[in-house]
Amino acid sequence: MKRDYVPAILENLIWFILVAVFLFFIFQSPFFLTSVNITNILSAAAVLGILVVGQTFVLITGNFDLSSESTLGLAALFGIWLIVPALAPNWGGGLLLNPYLSIVIILAMGALIGWVIGLLITVGKMNNFIVTLAMLLILRGTMLAFTQGNATSGLNFPPADIFYWLGHAAAIDIPGVVKIPVAVLATALVFVTGHVVLNHRRFGRELYAIGGNKAAAIASGIDADKRIRQVYVISGMLAALGGWMLAGRVASIQVNLGEGYIFTVMAAAVIGGVSLQGGRGTMLGALGGVLLLSTIDRGLNLMKVSVFWIKVIQGLIIMLAMFIDAQRVRYRARATSEAKADAVVSEAGKR
Amino acid sequence: MSDTPEVELRGIIKDFPGVRALDDVSFTVAPGEIHALVGKNGAGKSTLMHILTGLYAPDSGEILFRGKPHDRLTTAAAKAAGIAIVSQHAKYVPGLSIAENIFAGALPLKRGGFVDWARMKREAAMRLERFGLDLDVTRRMEETSVAERQMIEIARALFADARVVILDEPTAPLPKHDVTRLFGFVRRLRDEGASFIYISHYLEEIFDVADRVTVMRNGRVTGTANIADITQAELIRLISGVDVERYRRPPAAAGAAVLELRGLSRPGHYSDIDISFRSGEIVGLTGLEGSGPGALVRGLFGLEPQGQGRMSIDGRPYAAESPVAALRQRLAYLPRDRHGLGIIGIRSVRDNISLSILAKLQSMLGLIDARREDALVRDYIAHLGIKTPSARTHVENLSGGNQQKVVVAKLAATEPRMLFLDEPTQGVDVEAKVEILRIIDDLSKRGVAVGVVSDELSELMDICDRIIVFYRGRIAREFRKGKDEITTGKLLAAIEGDLMEAQQ
Numbered sequence: 001m002k003r004d005y006v007p008a009i010l011e012n013l014i015w016f017i018l019v020a021v022f023l024f025f026i027f028q029s030p031f032f033l034t035s036v037n038i039t040n041i042l043s044a045a046a047v048l049g050i051l052v053v054g055q056t057f058v059l060i061t062g063n064f065d066l067s068s069e070s071t072l073g074l075a076a077l078f079g080i081w082l083i084v085p086a087l088a089p090n091w092g093g094g095l096l097l098n099p100y101l102s103i104v105i106i107l108a109m110g111a112l113i114g115w116v117i118g119l120l121i122t123v124g125k126m127n128n129f130i131v132t133l134a135m136l137l138i139l140r141g142t143m144l145a146f147t148q149g150n151a152t153s154g155l156n157f158p159p160a161d162i163f164y165w166l167g168h169a170a171a172i173d174i175p176g177v178v179k180i181p182v183a184v185l186a187t188a189l190v191f192v193t194g195h196v197v198l199n200h201r202r203f204g205r206e207l208y209a210i211g212g213n214k215a216a217a218i219a220s221g222i223d224a225d226k227r228i229r230q231v232y233v234i235s236g237m238l239a240a241l242g243g244w245m246l247a248g249r250v251a252s253i254q255v256n257l258g259e260g261y262i263f264t265v266m267a268a269a270v271i272g273g274v275s276l277q278g279g280r281g282t283m284l285g286a287l288g289g290v291l292l293l294s295t296i297d298r299g300l301n302l303m304k305v306s307v308f309w310i311k312v313i314q315g316l317i318i319m320l321a322m323f324i325d326a327q328r329v330r331y332r333a334r335a336t337s338e339a340k341a342d343a344v345v346s347e348a349g350k351r
Numbered sequence: 352m353s354d355t356p357e358v359e360l361r362g363i364i365k366d367f368p369g370v371r372a373l374d375d376v377s378f379t380v381a382p383g384e385i386h387a388l389v390g391k392n393g394a395g396k397s398t399l400m401h402i403l404t405g406l407y408a409p410d411s412g413e414i415l416f417r418g419k420p421h422d423r424l425t426t427a428a429a430k431a432a433g434i435a436i437v438s439q440h441a442k443y444v445p446g447l448s449i450a451e452n453i454f455a456g457a458l459p460l461k462r463g464g465f466v467d468w469a470r471m472k473r474e475a476a477m478r479l480e481r482f483g484l485d486l487d488v489t490r491r492m493e494e495t496s497v498a499e500r501q502m503i504e505i506a507r508a509l510f511a512d513a514r515v516v517i518l519d520e521p522t523a524p525l526p527k528h529d530v531t532r533l534f535g536f537v538r539r540l541r542d543e544g545a546s547f548i549y550i551s552h553y554l555e556e557i558f559d560v561a562d563r564v565t566v567m568r569n570g571r572v573t574g575t576a577n578i579a580d581i582t583q584a585e586l587i588r589l590i591s592g593v594d595v596e597r598y599r600r601p602p603a604a605a606g607a608a609v610l611e612l613r614g615l616s617r618p619g620h621y622s623d624i625d626i627s628f629r630s631g632e633i634v635g636l637t638g639l640e641g642s643g644p645g646a647l648v649r650g651l652f653g654l655e656p657q658g659q660g661r662m663s664i665d666g667r668p669y670a671a672e673s674p675v676a677a678l679r680q681r682l683a684y685l686p687r688d689r690h691g692l693g694i695i696g697i698r699s700v701r702d703n704i705s706l707s708i709l710a711k712l713q714s715m716l717g718l719i720d721a722r723r724e725d726a727l728v729r730d731y732i733a734h735l736g737i738k739t740p741s742a743r744t745h746v747e748n749l750s751g752g753n754q755q756k757v758v759v760a761k762l763a764a765t766e767p768r769m770l771f772l773d774e775p776t777q778g779v780d781v782e783a784k785v786e787i788l789r790i791i792d793d794l795s796k797r798g799v800a801v802g803v804v805s806d807e808l809s810e811l812m813d814i815c816d817r818i819i820v821f822y823r824g825r826i827a828r829e830f831r832k833g834k835d836e837i838t839t840g841k842l843l844a845a846i847e848g849d850l851m852e853a854q855q
Contacts, residue, residue: 216692
């Protein structure tokens with residue numbers, strides 16, 4: 001059959017674009033293709049990637065989770081607050097909790113936030129966009145009220161070591177050759193797990209069905225409300241994990257930590273082919289979206305493009321992605337009518 | 352009235368990549384006639400209508416409106432020439448009033464650009480009245496019935512000086528009494544000189560409403576005839592190219608009771624329902640729209656509350672809490688609304704078929720066993736004769752009949768003990784219909800208890816061992832094959848409630 005390669009290219013377009021962008025920056029900057037820079041791109045992609053995995057689960061069911069950036073910020077702040085002294089500069093709760101326990105607590109907190117959102121949407125029958133938008137404000141406000149606007153720092157504070165390990169430590173470090181941060185490996189692991197769950201487990205298949213046609217999914221014996229609560233729990237927990245990771249990367253936790261992240265998260269997922277209408281998209285595509293955005297960010301930095309223009313360029317890239325997506329939709333529509341025409345021929349051929 | 356046809360298509364050829372969709376098609380519509388256009392899904396009806404409305408350009412052939420040729424027909428030109436299309440899903444703004452919908456895009460204005468509401472209401476009501484539609488034009492569109500919407504849509508087309516209105520399967524979403532109302536409306540407009548092209552799968556309706564019929568198959572016209580000069584059997588032969596026989600199931604011996612209902616009542620829907628569904632038996636459930644059977648099976652599957660009363664499966668109490676609970680008791684349900692509740696169009700044939708049994712396909716690690724899944728899906732595709740390029744094809748790309756078979760495969764995969772089907776052959780072509788009836792028969796032969804809800808009496812008479820007729824939520828009569836003489840007349844009388852009334 002002719003034109004079989006077109007859908008394949010359209011569905012995997014993100015990787016072609018990524019390669020093109022990569023080549024472009026290699027020619028633009030001699031520092032681009034260095035081990036240090038690649039490590040930087042991957043490190044920058046790590047936290048974003050974790051959030052995108054959570055978001056992809058939610059998007060595939062046809063829902064949104066706008067609150068994850070606030071969950072991330074609050075988890076990072078609260079986790080440190082639990083383990084550092086009350087005194088400046090280590091503004092904290094003075095509880096001096098075991099850092100392992102603190103990690104468990106913030107992950108549980110993320111899960112709880114997701115569960116509450118899920119309940120409001122499925123039992124309270126509230127709109128997911130508005131509920132998570134409200135949660136975004138509530139959590140950010142909580143963070144502000146809690147700290148009275150103070151930044152928190154626990155850096156170089158010994159008990160906090162494990163807390164910094166995820167965001168800070170190197171898994172493999174051969175000086176001058178290669179350095180792979182723990183964060184990058186952790187994110188890779190989250191992506192692989194996400195991919196397996198989506199494609200090879202009943203859970204993932206049911207999410208696609210819910211996003212594709214919720215009423216039909218329910219009539220097929222799927223507990224859609226339960227699944228929706230579960231994806232929000234996953235998204236909340238992953239946001240908290242991202243918070244833990246980010247806490248290890250920054251010197252101090254500012255009250256605006258993670259603010260505005262959600263735009264990049266959505267952009268990465270959509271650029272990677274995840275449909276905002278639900279039912280379509282893959283983890284692999286979402287990963288491509290994450291890598292593309294952090295590559296462009298890093299490349300423009302290396303080219304010394306002003307930070308002011310970087311925002312404009314990011315906006316343009318998101319628009320371009322939507323343009324490509326619109327082409328994909330158009331192509332699919334045409335392919336659908338042609339497939340029907342083909343069916344006519346094959347039936348006619350049998351006569 | 353002049354003899355010049357309103358529409359004349361001559362020798363239309365249309366090629367799509369790799370396929371000739373229309374091959375030398377000629378088609379005329381006379382003034383003041385209802386011209387039915389029939390054929391299987393994919394026969395070329397839609398393509399022909401797209402050409403007529405200017406959406407597609409033909410590769411060769413002539414298009415004449417009232418004798419005047421149109422070389423490069425655009426959608427605007429077709430509209431200007433008086434061609435209008437009213438599709439199955441009428442296009443309207445649900446939150447606005449009937450009047451606003453009628454005047455959409457050309458609201459009457461007062462000075463200063465303010466909407467002249469009084470004039471709009473007055474004129475909207477006047478216009479509808481002219482076509483014999485007495486509706487409160489301030490009602491919101493979403494509050495009207497589907498039939499009313501379609502009549503409004505037809506009226507709207509005629510206000511815009513349409514001379515030929517294409518009705519694309521207008522009755523598919525309609526209950527019976529609304530069909531009658533719509534037909535009355537269409538006939539009246541025809542008598543006033545409007546022409547209609549009527550596309551439908553329901554042959555009985557065509558004999559009811561059409562003046563002439565044109566049949567298409569595989570992109571060609573296989574015949575045109577006055578409706579008075581053709582029989583249903585001849586029509587079916589033209590549509591399918593072969594003699595399709597009605598699928599008649601011999602009476603079968605019923606086994607043990609599977610699902611038993613005792614005194615089941617749901618206020619406003621049905622009351623005092625006593626039925627035993629037996630293994631290997633097919634029970635037909637019918638009645639007027641809203642008389643109970645549809646709500647009953649939805650309730651039994653847990654999609655709606657099922658009300659009060661005793662229910663048991665294999666003698667054990669059954670509570671229809673949810674579809675999950677129903678499927679756990681091996682009770683499956685094929686919904687009437689295929690697109691809304693049956694298929695997940697943007698997912699593959701494979702994903703749709705295995706959807707309800709993913710738990711069973713999981714291996715030790717909780718991963719879906721791809722080999723077992725593929726094998727199962729392949730089996731169903733082969734056994735049910737699902738025509739699809741591959742198991743990975745999205746279901747939305749299949750024809751209606753094949754989509755329905757995918758839903759049936761999904762249900763069969765759950766290995767049900769009790770299977771309910773609500774209008775299983777709605778919107779599928781003649782051949783697919785026979786195949787679906789064969790599949791239902793097969794399932795029943797393997798010991799499944801089957802309940803079929805349908806308005807198509809001939810279909811129920813062909814495959815059911817018993818037919819239970821509902822009237823106003825109660826069981827009015829039961830016909831048993833082999834014991835009672837079952838005729839359409841008797842069934843219709845029971846459906847209309849004559850017997851109930853007579854007994855009282």
